[in-house]
Amino acid sequence: MGVGFALLMIVLLILIPYIGVMAGGEYILGVFIPYLAFAVLIAGLVYRIVSWAKSPVPYRIPTTCGQQKTHDWIKSDQVENPTTTLGVWLRMAKEVFLFRSLFRNTTAKITEKGHITYIWEKWLWLAALLFHYSFFIIITRHLRLFTPETPWLVGFLEGLDGFFDFGMYTFYLTDLLILAALTYLLIRRFALPMVRYVSLAADYFPLFLILSIAGSGVLMKYFFRADVAGVKELAMGLISFQPVVPVGIGSMFYIHLFLVCVLLAYFPFSKLMHGPGLFLSPTRNLANNSRIKRHINPWNYPVKVHTYQEYEEEFGKVMKAAGLPLDDEANATK
Ligand code: HEM
Numbered sequence: 001m002g003v004g005f006a007l008l009m010i011v012l013l014i015l016i017p018y019i020g021v022m023a024g025g026e027y028i029l030g031v032f033i034p035y036l037a038f039a040v041l042i043a044g045l046v047y048r049i050v051s052w053a054k055s056p057v058p059y060r061i062p063t064t065c066g067q068q069k070t071h072d073w074i075k076s077d078q079v080e081n082p083t084t085t086l087g088v089w090l091r092m093a094k095e096v097f098l099f100r101s102l103f104r105n106t107t108a109k110i111t112e113k114g115h116i117t118y119i120w121e122k123w124l125w126l127a128a129l130l131f132h133y134s135f136f137i138i139i140t141r142h143l144r145l146f147t148p149e150t151p152w153l154v155g156f157l158e159g160l161d162g163f164f165d166f167g168m169y170t171f172y173l174t175d176l177l178i179l180a181a182l183t184y185l186l187i188r189r190f191a192l193p194m195v196r197y198v199s200l201a202a203d204y205f206p207l208f209l210i211l212s213i214a215g216s217g218v219l220m221k222y223f224f225r226a227d228v229a230g231v232k233e234l235a236m237g238l239i240s241f242q243p244v245v246p247v248g249i250g251s252m253f254y255i256h257l258f259l260v261c262v263l264l265a266y267f268p269f270s271k272l273m274h275g276p277g278l279f280l281s282p283t284r285n286l287a288n289n290s291r292i293k294r295h296i297n298p299w300n301y302p303v304k305v306h307t308y309q310e311y312e313e314e315f316g317k318v319m320k321a322a323g324l325p326l327d328d329e330a331n332a333t334k
Contacts, residue, residue: 003190006204010212017258021251029254030234031243037261044268045276052280058297060290063283065104070291083289095284099129124188131181134174135210137161138217141172145228145235175218182211206272209263216256226253 020029066077078087079094094100102125106118141157144150150158162170186207189199220226230246231253237244267273278284309327312319316331326332 002199002201003204005201006208009201009205010208013209013259013262014212014255017254018251020258021254026245026247026249026254029258030245030249031238033258033261034238037264040265041267044265048268048273049276049280052277056298057282057286058295058299060286060288060295061282062286062288064288068288068291082287083292084287088285088287092279092284095278099125099132102128123184127181127184127188130177131185134178134181137174138172138178138214141174145232146239148236169222171222175214175221178214179211179218182207182214186211202271206263206266206270209259209266213256213259213263216252216259220250220252220256224250224252226250 017029020026062082064081066080067075068081069076069078069083076083078084079090082088082091091100103122105121105124107121109117109119111117137157141154141161143154144158147154158170161172161174164171164173186204189195189203189207227246227249230249233244233246234249312327312331313334316326316328316334319326320332
């Protein structure tokens with residue numbers, strides 16, 4: 001159900017620019033929609049981040065593993081269970097660059113004897129890592145289209161990524177990796193019954209969308225060549241707010257660009273916000289220093305209390321008569 005709906009949406013989204021180019025709508029597709037998508041992205045990001053930032057976090061709630069800091073003679077894990085801001089930064093860096101919590105992923109299985117066992121599951125981590133790094137490198141390489149001179153880093157990445165040079169065109173390793181990793185992530189959702197059970201259209205749609213973006217890019221690079229000089233003119237025009245739409249860039253490019261615009265506009269309202277969300281996640285961005293520092297609930301209001309001393313002063317006589325011990329014998333006569 002979810003898969004079918006997501007797939008149908010993608011097909012419809014591909015048809016829009018395909019028909020749009022035939023109807024002469026290059027300006028709308030090449031200028032109006034990219035600006036609109038970018039505006040939605042910025043507004044959506046601000047909205048989501050501000051609403052997260054406004055959520056109160058009165059307590060320290062980091063999810064930790066490894067030994068917590070206690071006595072000096074007990075060795076603690078300062079990265080997995082950080083008590084300092086430096087430790088939090090190190091753990092966050094591990095999370096951002098190496099996907100540390102995904103690496104800790106396990107699957108539960110029932111053995112033949114009926115016992116539950118937890119097994120290391122690294123394939124999801126590997127596919128996610130390959131996908132994200134390939135995506136990052138591809139986007140960085142695309143900067144070539146938005147800058148008059150190819151920046152040094154872009155040239156360097158192109159050289160590294162295009163190590164396997166098969167003559168006519170450079171073949172980029174990241175093109176293969178991103179498609180393979182996305183295909184794995186998709187097949188995993190179909191093939192594992194438990195994952196399939198919890199998968200919704202909102203899980204399939206981003207995968208289909210990014211697959212279609214990468215797929216259309218690959219088609220454009222290796223099969224239906226787009227006029228890259230024309231694309232560069234359009235891209236430079238867009239970022240300098242002097243848009244021009246060169247003729248004859250080709251429908252494949254407009255499909256590619258339209259799907260990218262859909263991704264930009266969809267991003268802030270989707271599960272893809274896990275990226276920015278990581279930095280605002282109190283289970284990740286707080287030091288576990290509750291044993292060292294007392295964190296007072298900022299919502300605490302003054303509570304009228306009745307201390308034991310006051311209690312004894314009030315009921316001392318009765319307590320004495322009942323044979324109960326008193327802290328202050330003078331209270332027996334008050
Ligand atoms: C989420 C953003 C994007 C992704 C994931 C993406 C992905 C890809 C991929 C995988 C390729 C295959 C060749 C390569 O790896 O370089 C490609 C090619 C291409 N993309 Fe993108 N792209 C994105 C955004 C854009 C944008 C915004 C533009 C233009 C304004 C663009 C224009 C092109 C062009 C012209 C090619 C063909 C390059 C060539 O033939 O050398 N892409 N894209």
